[in-house]
Amino acid sequence: MTITQKILSKHCGRKEVYPNEYIECSVDLILANDITGPLAIEEFEKVGAKKVFNPGKIVLVPDHFTPCKDIKSAELVKKLREFAKKYKVRFYEIGKVGIEHVLLPEEGLILPGELIIGADSHTCTYGALGCFSTGVGSTDAAYAMITGKLWFKVPETIKFHYYGKMKEYVGGKDLILYTIGLIGVDGANYKSMEFSGEVIENLPIDDRFTMCNMVIEAGGKNGIIKPDEITDNYLKEIGIRIKIDEDLKTDEENDYEKIIEIDVSNIDPQVSAPHLPSNSKSVKEYIGIKIDQSVIGSCTNGRISDLRKAAKILKGKKIHPEVRCIIIPATQKVYMQALKEGLIEIFIESGCVISPPTCGPCLGGHMGVLGKGEIAIATTNRNFIGRMGHSESYVYLSNPEVAAASAIKGEITHPEEVI
Amino acid sequence: MKTKGKVWKFGDHINTDDIISARYLNTTDEKELASHCFESIRPEFSKNVKNGDIIVAGENFGCGSSREHAPISIKGCGISVVIAKSFARIFFRNSINIGLPLIELKEVDEIKENDILEVDFENGIIINLNSEKTYKFQKYPEFLQKIVLSGGLMELAKKYLKEKNNENY
Ligand code: SF4
Numbered sequence: 327m328t329i330t331q332k333i334l335s336k337h338c339g340r341k342e343v344y345p346n347e348y349i350e351c352s353v354d355l356i357l358a359n360d361i362t363g364p365l366a367i368e369e370f371e372k373v374g375a376k377k378v379f380n381p382g383k384i385v386l387v388p389d390h391f392t393p394c395k396d397i398k399s400a401e402l403v404k405k406l407r408e409f410a411k412k413y414k415v416r417f418y419e420i421g422k423v424g425i426e427h428v429l430l431p432e433e434g435l436i437l438p439g440e441l442i443i444g445a446d447s448h449t450c451t452y453g454a455l456g457c458f459s460t461g462v463g464s465t466d467a468a469y470a471m472i473t474g475k476l477w478f479k480v481p482e483t484i485k486f487h488y489y490g491k492m493k494e495y496v497g498g499k500d501l502i503l504y505t506i507g508l509i510g511v512d513g514a515n516y517k518s519m520e521f522s523g524e525v526i527e528n529l530p531i532d533d534r535f536t537m538c539n540m541v542i543e544a545g546g547k548n549g550i551i552k553p554d555e556i557t558d559n560y561l562k563e564i565g566i567r568i569k570i571d572e573d574l575k576t577d578e579e580n581d582y583e584k585i586i587e588i589d590v591s592n593i594d595p596q597v598s599a600p601h602l603p604s605n606s607k608s609v610k611e612y613i614g615i616k617i618d619q620s621v622i623g624s625c626t627n628g629r630i631s632d633l634r635k636a637a638k639i640l641k642g643k644k645i646h647p648e649v650r651c652i653i654i655p656a657t658q659k660v661y662m663q664a665l666k667e668g669l670i671e672i673f674i675e676s677g678c679v680i681s682p683p684t685c686g687p688c689l690g691g692h693m694g695v696l697g698k699g700e701i702a703i704a705t706t707n708r709n710f711i712g713r714m715g716h717s718e719s720y721v722y723l724s725n726p727e728v729a730a731a732s733a734i735k736g737e738i739t740h741p742e743e744v745i
Numbered sequence: 746m747k748t749k750g751k752v753w754k755f756g757d758h759i760n761t762d763d764i765i766s767a768r769y770l771n772t773t774d775e776k777e778l779a780s781h782c783f784e785s786i787r788p789e790f791s792k793n794v795k796n797g798d799i800i801v802a803g804e805n806f807g808c809g810s811s812r813e814h815a816p817i818s819i820k821g822c823g824i825s826v827v828i829a830k831s832f833a834r835i836f837f838r839n840s841i842n843i844g845l846p847l848i849e850l851k852e853v854d855e856i857k858e859n860d861i862l863e864v865d866f867e868n869g870i871i872i873n874l875n876s877e878k879t880y881k882f883q884k885y886p887e888f889l890q891k892i893v894l895s896g897g898l899m900e901l902a903k904k905y906l907k908e909k910n911n912e913n914y
Contacts, residue, residue: 348886348888348889361770361771361812361814362811362812362813364773365773365813365814365817368773369899369902372899373899373902373903373906374903374906375902375906390770391771396771398771398772399771402771402773444811445811445813446810446811447809447810447811447835449811461811461835462811462835462838463811463813463835463838463839463842463843464813464839465813465839465842465843465897465898465899466838466839466842466898468899468902469842469898469899469901469902472902472905472906473902473905477888477892477898511758511805511808512758512804512805512808512831512833515805515831515833515834516834542835545805545808545833545834547834602758689767689770689810690766690767690768691767691768708762708809708810710760710762710763710809711762711763711785711786712762712766712785713762713767717766717785717786
């Protein structure tokens with residue numbers, strides 16, 4: 327079996343599971359946010375449930391439209407808050423809240439080998455720590471809050487094997503954009519994407535999160551990386567000492583549906599053009615495209631290492647006078663760390679604005695929505711039509727260095743050009 | 746169960762932002778969500794769609810976010826079934842869970858905008874009344890049929906609660 331299949335079989339109490347069969351599994355954690363949570367709560371209440379199966383295993387994170395952008399979103403968050411109080415489940419208030427997929431690992435809520443569901447498609451992010459985690463819907467979340475269980479189709483696993491030496495300014499974001507470009511936005515539909523090889527074995531944890539974050543952009547059910555020393559060190563850093571189960575590995579090459587080999591040596595920093603994440607090419611192909619806005623943040627690239635990379639480019643330079651550069655630390659902890667390291671000062675001096683931790687413009691919510699005809703480069707994960715605002719606005723996806731360099735130049739550019 | 750309706754044709758990779766834009770996610774009201782369905786890519790859709798109409802699309806329908814608001818807004822428009830070459834997985838499970846019927850069909854290219862289709866769910870048959878062609882489709886596996894036939898996942902949750910309560914007494 328593959329790692330994913332092993333975790334699923336363990337959670338349905340069987341020795342073995344087979345691809346494409348339907349099973350019911352117990353879940354270790356259920357996440358919902360200010361968009362999906364209220365729907366789940368309505369369903370929960372409609373059937374007359376009186377308690378949740380285990381309050382410690384339910385997390386509500388109002389991160390999308392907070393600090394609340396309008397009355398409607400305030401009502402949604404209020405609903406979460408009241409539910410959390412009544413059923414004693416975890417709730418992150420303003421001042422503590424951050425983007426869910428950065429916040430939960432940081433809070434030590436995610437462990438290798440666990441089965442995690444979230445009513446948010448980027449729940450797949452946590453696979454970076456060697457757990458099975460996948461996005462589901464609100465009804466799924468409601469059902470699981472009541473029963474502690476949920477149905478799954480056992481996915482086949484595609485192995486992505488990365489080898490070679492990465493160029494400068496290339497990181498997890500570029501590897502995943504390149505991979506999505508290679509297989510297409512439905513290249514892994516219903517499948518598990520397992521990332522491996524020497525490149526992954528040496529890849530920092532933040533970059534691993536970025537890669538697993540975007541498997542949904544290839545239709546993947548989950549992304550997963552075999553937990554190793556890097557995983558262990560990360561867990562220790564956040565105060566968790568556990569012995570990682572040595573069986574959390576894929577047994578045989580035959581267990582994979584397919585193996586895709588990727589030589590990273592020739593991969594440039596990638597940019598995905600509107601309106602699909604799979605429109606990824608070398609940044610060199612897009613040089614010169616004028617931008618109105620640059621957004622550095624989100625559950626894809628709003629972690630401390632992302633801000634460090636952006637700061638390195640921006641230090642001592644000025645944002646182009648016709649560009650708005652918005653920096654969004656993903657959580658309070660990331661924000662504080664950036665402050666301590668002097669990154670925030672670098673950003674403000676170069677002319678960026680700092681947003682509180684929120685999804686904000688990533689989904690066209692608030693804090694930097696685009697108008698008609700406007701163009702943005704963003705370290706987010708989706709560039710669908712209207713994703714960041716007006717249905718005639720355009721989003722290019724990139725890594726933090728490219729987004730920062732482009733903000734300086736006023737047009738899409740290679741980081742080398744501004745250093 | 747049978748249904749008959751007019752076809753609204755869509756292409757490949759119709760994503761959840763196309764179906765319902767994120768700026769309307771600050772509500773959970775079915776009617777309001779329905780009134781903005783496909784607004785960015787087909788502004789006339791929600792005004793002209795009729796109860797029982799059918800969506801026919803290409804590959805990977807419903808890709809993108811996990812927002813259940815997407816199938817809810819479609820269901821809220823009165824769409825009786827979505828037929829596509831393939832579906833994105835979260836959209837697929839959301840639709841099963843809320844009871845919006847989906848059919849996977851390879852031959853969708855033969856179906857045109859405004860065609861009238863008759864869908865026979867029990868026997869797995871679609872008849873195109875315009876071209877007079879008949880198609881067979883794969884019915885849901887038993888496991889999923891149980892969810893759909895029960896009326897959605899929350900009906901199963903109700904059953905679970907009932908059993909639990911009986912245990913307590
Ligand atoms: S940052 Fe963007 S992609 Fe991530 S959870 Fe928020 S809205 Fe979704």
